[in-house]
Amino acid sequence: MTEQFIENIRNVLATRADGRGIEYRGIWSSWGEVGAFGDKIEAALEAAGASRKGRIAFIIHNRAAHAAALTGLLAHRRAASFIYPIAAPVQMAETLRDLRPVAIIADVDDWAKVSDVAAEIGAAGIILDGIDKAPRLEGKSDVPADILDAALSFEDAAVEVLSSGTTGAPKRIPMPARILDRAALSAPGAETEGEQPVQISVWPLSGVGGLCLFAGSAATGTPLVLLDRFSVPEFVDAVKRHQPPSLGLSPTAVTMLLNGEFDPKDLSSVKGIFGGSAHLDPDIQDQFEAKFGIPIYWAMGATEFCGTIIRWTPAMRAEVGNSKRGSIGTAMPGIELRVADVDTGAILPTGETGVMEVFCPQIRPDWVRTTDLVAIDPDGYVFHKGRSDGAITRGGFKILPEKIIEVLRSHPAIADASVVGLPDARLGAVPVAAVELKNGQTTTPAELSDYVRNALAPTYVPTQIRIVDALPRTPSLKPSLRDVRALFEDAAAA
Known part of the structure; x- marks a missing residue:
C-alpha cells in the first residue's frame, strides 16, 4: 500500500x-x-x-x-x-x-x-x-x-x-x-488557518526541523525557500521579497534578529514566529515581541517523535495572554503527557517536577520516557526545567546545568551560555561554562562567577568560565555540548 x-x-x-x-x-x-x-x-x-x-x-x-x-x-x-x-x-x-x-x-x-x-x-x-x-x-x-x-x-x-x-x-x-505525515503537521505554523503562501527554511534538511518544513511543502505544494545557513541580511531579504505571514526560527535566530541592524518594518508581513529546538529565554521573547510587535509561539519536539509534541498556538495565546510566561505550551492533539519521578518512575502529581513521559500512538503504542525535566500545571501548560541526562553530580550534589545557564543568560552582557560537566578526581565532576557576549558588551569570568554565586548555591558556581566569540553549535543551531566540552579539554591538554 x-x-x-x-x-x-x-x-x-x-x-x-x-x-x-x-x-x-x-x-x-x-x-x-x-x-x-x-x-x-x-x-x-x-x-x-x-x-x-x-x-x-x-x-x-x-x-x-x-x-x-x-x-x-x-x-x-x-x-x-x-x-x-x-x-x-x-x-x-x-x-x-x-x-x-x-x-x-x-x-x-x-x-x-x-x-x-x-x-x-x-x-x-x-x-x-x-x-x-x-x-x-x-x-x-x-x-x-x-x-x-x-x-x-x-x-x-x-x-x-x-x-x-x-x-x-x-x-x-x-x-x-x-x-512523515506527522512531520508535515509539525511544520512551523501548520496549525494556523489557511495555506501558507511560502515557507522560508534555515533548518538543515538532514534534521527533523528541516524535514518537517520540507515535508509540509512537498505534500501540499507550498513554495519553499532554502537558505544554506542563517544570515540576518539574507533572511531579512527573503522575508521582504516573499512577505510570509509566519516564520519558523531557532532561539539563536530569534536572538540574532533581535540584535540585528535592520528596519523592523522589514518583518511587517510576519504575524507570528513559530519556534523550537531549544530553550528560549522569556526575556528575549519579551524584548523581541516589544521591538517587532510579532508574537512568538514556542514549541518543543523530538526527532524520535518526528516533530513537535508540545506547542503554543495563536488561539491559546489569545486565551491566556502572558499568564503562562515561560511555558512551552500544551500537548498537541493526539498526544498525552505525564511526569514521573526521576529515580523511582512513580507518576507525580500535577505541578511537580520530574521526567516527562510521552504517549504518541502515531509513533509507538507505549509510553516513552524522555530525558526532559518538566512540570505541568493544572491547565496542562508545560514548563521545561532541564534535562535529567545532563545533570552534573558534584561531590554528591546534583546540579542541573540549565539553572546555571538561566542565571548567566540573565546577565546584561550575555547573549547565550552553555554549561557542561568535566571529570574531577576529588568531586567526581564539576560544572564549567562558555558564554557568548552581546554586541558591544563586556564582562569578566570573575564577575560572572560572582553573579552566579549571588543567585545559586556554591555548588552551582562553575569552576571555569570562558568567554568565546561564538558558542560552537550543531547544524540545528543548538549549542554543541560535545564541542563546548572540547574547548575546556583542549585547554587542559595544552
Whole structure:
C-alpha cells in the first residue's frame, strides 16, 4: 500500500508542475522541474544497478538540487539515510562503512571526500552540481546480497534522519513514510488557518526541523525557500521579497534578529514566529515581541517523535495572554503527557517536577520516557526545567546545568551560555561554562562567577568560565555540548 504522504507528493508534482516549488539563491524551480530532477535521480540509480533493497546515503545540503533529489527518492520509494555535510571526511567514511549503502548522493565537492570509500564499499555515486545540470553517475553498485537482505526497507524507514547531536554523535532515527505525515503537521505554523503562501527554511534538511518544513511543502505544494545557513541580511531579504505571514526560527535566530541592524518594518508581513529546538529565554521573547510587535509561539519536539509534541498556538495565546510566561505550551492533539519521578518512575502529581513521559500512538503504542525535566500545571501548560541526562553530580550534589545557564543568560552582557560537566578526581565532576557576549558588551569570568554565586548555591558556581566569540553549535543551531566540552579539554591538554 502506498502511503498517503507519498501520494500527496506525487499529486503535487503532477498537478502543480508550473507552480513555484523551491527557491535557492533567488532562483525558483517549479514543482515540475523538481519532479523532473527527481526522475533523473531515479534513472541514475537504475543505471547504477542500485537495488531497491538497499539504502541511499545522502550528504544533504539546503540546496535546490538536494531538495529535488529527496523529493525524487520519496516519490520513487527509495530509502535514504542522511549524513551531515559538516562532518569531517573521516567521520563520513566511518558512517558509510557502517551504512553500506547501494549509492551515495553528494554534491560535487562532497563527492571528492568520499569517492575512495564509495569504491571500497561498492556504492555508486550520484553527483549533484545544481538543479540545472543532470546528476552525474559514478561507478556501479556492488553491495553483497547479505548486506542488502539486512538493510532497512522503504517501509521500515523512508528516511533516516539525524538527531541534533547536541550531547554527542548524532543518532539515526528511522522514519517510515506513514510517519512523515506527522512531520508535515509539525511544520512551523501548520496549525494556523489557511495555506501558507511560502515557507522560508534555515533548518538543515538532514534534521527533523528541516524535514518537517520540507515535508509540509512537498505534500501540499507550498513554495519553499532554502537558505544554506542563517544570515540576518539574507533572511531579512527573503522575508521582504516573499512577505510570509509566519516564520519558523531557532532561539539563536530569534536572538540574532533581535540584535540585528535592520528596519523592523522589514518583518511587517510576519504575524507570528513559530519556534523550537531549544530553550528560549522569556526575556528575549519579551524584548523581541516589544521591538517587532510579532508574537512568538514556542514549541518543543523530538526527532524520535518526528516533530513537535508540545506547542503554543495563536488561539491559546489569545486565551491566556502572558499568564503562562515561560511555558512551552500544551500537548498537541493526539498526544498525552505525564511526569514521573526521576529515580523511582512513580507518576507525580500535577505541578511537580520530574521526567516527562510521552504517549504518541502515531509513533509507538507505549509510553516513552524522555530525558526532559518538566512540570505541568493544572491547565496542562508545560514548563521545561532541564534535562535529567545532563545533570552534573558534584561531590554528591546534583546540579542541573540549565539553572546555571538561566542565571548567566540573565546577565546584561550575555547573549547565550552553555554549561557542561568535566571529570574531577576529588568531586567526581564539576560544572564549567562558555558564554557568548552581546554586541558591544563586556564582562569578566570573575564577575560572572560572582553573579552566579549571588543567585545559586556554591555548588552551582562553575569552576571555569570562558568567554568565546561564538558558542560552537550543531547544524540545528543548538549549542554543541560535545564541542563546548572540547574547548575546556583542549585547554587542559595544552
